[in-house]
Amino acid sequence: MFGLQAISSANGWIISASGISIVFFGLVILCGLVASLHKLLYLWDKRASCLQMAKSALLSTEDREAMISKATGSETATSEEWVLELLPEWLETYGQFRLLTGRLSENFSLPCLIDRAEGLGVQKPCSSLDALLKLGIIEEGEGEFRGLYHWRKDVEDKILPIHRVPAPQGKGVHA
Amino acid sequence: MELILSFLHNTGFALADYRHFIMIAVGVLFIFLGIAKHYEPLLLVPIGFGILMGNIPVFKGLGLGIYEKGSVLSYLYFGVRQGIYPPLIFLGIGAMTDFSSMLARPKLMLLGAAAQIGVFTTFLGALAFGFRANEAGSIGIIGGADGPTAIFLSAKLAPELVGPIAIAAYSYMALVPVIQPPIMYLLTSRKERLIRMSDSRSVSKREKIIFPIAGFLLCCFLAPAALPLLGMLFFGNLLKECLVTDRLAQTARAALIDVVTILLGITVGASTQADIFLTASSVGIFCLGAASFMVATAGGVLFAKLMNLFSKDKINPLLGAAGVSAVPDSARVVQLIGNKEDPGNYLLMHAMAPNVSGVIGSAIAAGVLWSFLL
Numbered sequence: 001m002f003g004l005q006a007i008s009s010a011n012g013w014i015i016s017a018s019g020i021s022i023v024f025f026g027l028v029i030l031c032g033l034v035a036s037l038h039k040l041l042y043l044w045d046k047r048a049s050c051l052q053m054a055k056s057a058l059l060s061t062e063d064r065e066a067m068i069s070k071a072t073g074s075e076t077a078t079s080e081e082w083v084l085e086l087l088p089e090w091l092e093t094y095g096q097f098r099l100l101t102g103r104l105s106e107n108f109s110l111p112c113l114i115d116r117a118e119g120l121g122v123q124k125p126c127s128s129l130d131a132l133l134k135l136g137i138i139e140e141g142e143g144e145f146r147g148l149y150h151w152r153k154d155v156e157d158k159i160l161p162i163h164r165v166p167a168p169q170g171k172g173v174h175a
Numbered sequence: 176m177e178l179i180l181s182f183l184h185n186t187g188f189a190l191a192d193y194r195h196f197i198m199i200a201v202g203v204l205f206i207f208l209g210i211a212k213h214y215e216p217l218l219l220v221p222i223g224f225g226i227l228m229g230n231i232p233v234f235k236g237l238g239l240g241i242y243e244k245g246s247v248l249s250y251l252y253f254g255v256r257q258g259i260y261p262p263l264i265f266l267g268i269g270a271m272t273d274f275s276s277m278l279a280r281p282k283l284m285l286l287g288a289a290a291q292i293g294v295f296t297t298f299l300g301a302l303a304f305g306f307r308a309n310e311a312g313s314i315g316i317i318g319g320a321d322g323p324t325a326i327f328l329s330a331k332l333a334p335e336l337v338g339p340i341a342i343a344a345y346s347y348m349a350l351v352p353v354i355q356p357p358i359m360y361l362l363t364s365r366k367e368r369l370i371r372m373s374d375s376r377s378v379s380k381r382e383k384i385i386f387p388i389a390g391f392l393l394c395c396f397l398a399p400a401a402l403p404l405l406g407m408l409f410f411g412n413l414l415k416e417c418l419v420t421d422r423l424a425q426t427a428r429a430a431l432i433d434v435v436t437i438l439l440g441i442t443v444g445a446s447t448q449a450d451i452f453l454t455a456s457s458v459g460i461f462c463l464g465a466a467s468f469m470v471a472t473a474g475g476v477l478f479a480k481l482m483n484l485f486s487k488d489k490i491n492p493l494l495g496a497a498g499v500s501a502v503p504d505s506a507r508v509v510q511l512i513g514n515k516e517d518p519g520n521y522l523l524m525h526a527m528a529p530n531v532s533g534v535i536g537s538a539i540a541a542g543v544l545w546s547f548l549l
Contacts, residue, residue: 002305010308016295019543026397026539027288027532033389034281037382092380099418120418 045088084135084159093128094137094159098151107141107148190232194449202226202444205346214349215504218322221437222345225444241445252442255337258330260439261323262407267432268323268502268534269387269411270424277528278382279375282482283494287532289478290498291540293318293471298544301463306456309333312544314460317344318467319537320351320499326443327404328541332548338446339457343464345443351504352511354465355472355496359512362476363492367483368516370491372525380416387413394539401542405535471499475529490525497526500533 001009043050086094100116101108110129117125132138137155141148183189205223209216228248233239241248254260277284298315306314313329313336325344329337347354391409395402414424446452475495483489493513497506506526513522 003303006305007299007302010302010311012299012302012308012311015308015544015547016299019298019540019547020292020295022398022543023291023536023539024285024288026394027284027536029397030390030393030532030535031281031284033393034278034284034386037278037385037389038376038379041379041381041385089379096380096418102419116421120421122418 042088045091084137084155086159090131091159094132096122097129097132097138101151107145107150109147110149113149185234187232190234192232192449194453195230195232197453198226198230198447198449201447202230205444208349214352215345217436218345218440219349221440222342222444225441226342226447227444228441229445229448240448241442242448242451248442248445251438252446254435254438255326255341255442255446256330256334258327258403260435261327261330262403263435264323264432264439265404265538266407266411266427267429267435269408269413270415270428271432272408272412272415272502272531272534273527274383274386274412274531275378276375276524277531278378278386280525280528282486283490283525283528284532284535285482286475286479286495286498286529287500287534287536288498289495290471290475290500290529290533291319291536292474292478293467293469293499294537294540294544296470296474297463297467300466301459304459304463306459307333309548310336310456312548313340314463315467316340316537316541316544317347317460317464318471318499319533319540320344320348320468320471320501320505321534321537322348323439324404324500324537324541326439328545331545335451336456336460338443338448338452339460340464341443342447342452343461346461347464347468348501348504351499351501352508354468355499355505355508356512358469358472359476359493359496359508362473362480365516367480367492368513369520370489371517371520372491372494372522373488375524380418383416384413387416390535394535398539398542398546400546401538404538404541408534408538468499472496472505475499491520491522493522494526494529498529498533498536500530500537502530502534503527505533506530 007013097113097117100113100120100122104112114125114129117128122128129138133149137152137159138149139152140146141150202223202225205219205226207223208214209219209223229241235243238244238246239248240246241252243249294315296315297318298311301311301314302308309332313325313333316325316328317340319325322341322344326337326341329340333340387409391405394405394409411424411427414420414427472495475498476492477495478498479490479492479495483492491513493509497509499505506523509526510521510523513520
């Protein structure tokens with residue numbers, strides 16, 4: 001059998017139409033997911049402040065005042081503790097180096113870490129590590145571990161995400 | 176004397192007919208194109224040599240030919256027949272691929288979907304030419320411009336056509352720089368070719384880690400038959416991006432893919448035994464394969480033009496040609512043509528987005544055809 005008759009008898013029209021529709025549908029959904037992924041991650045990073053905003057929106061004026069005074073008090077109480085606020089990109093850099101050191105010993109050598117980072121395509125590993133050292137997230141060891149480095153103890157509990165105010169849209173500015 | 180005569184009767188010279196010499200010439204041509212013209216040398220050289228191996232006339236029954244039970248080549252060919260090699264190649268491709276450009280500009284993924292029009296149009300064409308539905312599906316997938324996918328699907332749907340389909344798919348992939356430019360010029364104006372793309376946003380590592388997991392779940396829930404290909408593709412990419420499995424990623428993108436490419440190339444080449452390969456249906460497959468490739472390219476370019484009608488942020492329609500998943504050749508062709516019109520226009524990174532989404536699209540298309548036609 002040949003021609004249009006062969007196509008019809010093998011359900012060719014239906015298979016083709018549904019096939020291309022499924023491919024398009026799949027990639028459109030994937031496109032939507034990819035397009036919203038960074039926004040979802042942004043919201044995830046901001047979840048604490050979002051929850052706070054949602055809570056305050058639900059509270060009565062008196063409760064809100066009480067909460068504000070409580071929050072001020074806790075801020076004073078915690079102001080003496082060491083807390084580090086990082087922008088999302090620095091949080092990511094921190095996370096990447098955490099992963100990279102996961103398979104090294106607790107005290108690791110910086111050149112070795114830089115080699116691994118370069119090998120895996122991490123961008124600007126030297127300046128990133130320098131910044132982590134300056135922020136005190138990575139510290140040099142003492143005694144027999146001099147020359148080796150380790151993560152500051154309880155650093156994970158002390159890091160808080162902060163978010164940059166969006167830059168005004170204009171030439172040369174990228175989101 | 177009788178012994179010598181018997182030996183002479185058993186040599187390749189005595190057993191050969193003209194078809195063997197035609198195929199040997201094809202094999203030599205593949206090797207020439209690979210070495211001298213640098214057209215996909217990693218594929219054409221093993222396939223070309225495989226064609227030579229498969230077309231040495233041998234005595235049937237000695238267990239030498241690829242189609243003879245118990246021969247070494249038939250054991251190696253098992254990986255093609257059972258569709259084992261293509262997913263392993265996809266693992267390596269996943270471990271090599273950087274999806275950043277696609278993640279940064281997701282709407283370009285639609286061009287990868289549009290190029291799959293070639294697959295389904297050729298499926299209809301093959302049916303109209305009298306091929307059975309399962310054969311037509313295997314021929315159509317050549318338009319996906321993805322060798323492993325074409326081999327995988329034809330091994331499942333029409334194992335007897337694996338040889339011609341693989342040869343057609345890889346030949347046209349190698350000829351991307353020859354096939355695509357005339358279509359791209361024909362369907363675009365100079366003004367359109369000069370469109371410059373705006374810069375993409377930077378993509379975070381977390382997005383790159385989440386994408387293979389989310390992408391795999393979504394695509395495979397939608398088209399479960401694409402599981403062997405897409406599962407391996409996304410798994411390979413996760414190995415690359417997650418930073419803690421660098422040894423595995425390194426193996427997948429280097430040693431493993433090289434070994435499998437050698438085995439696949441040699442056995443696919445050897446499967447083109449003259450008496451089985453040189454048939455009218457092989458000629459039909461080659462013609463339909465070329466048409467499939469052209470329609471896929473045209474589909475991508477025209478869809479890009481269609482998107483420009485509704486979008487403020489214009490995209491260069493040449494990018495549509497990269498929707499066929501010949502990675503990275505079609506993206507390179509887009510860059511070359513865009514660069515020729517405007518030397519300051521760099522389209523390569525943008526073209527990688529439809530190019531890698533074309534890989535996903537063609538795997539989904541293969542899964543869909545497999546589930547419809549099995």
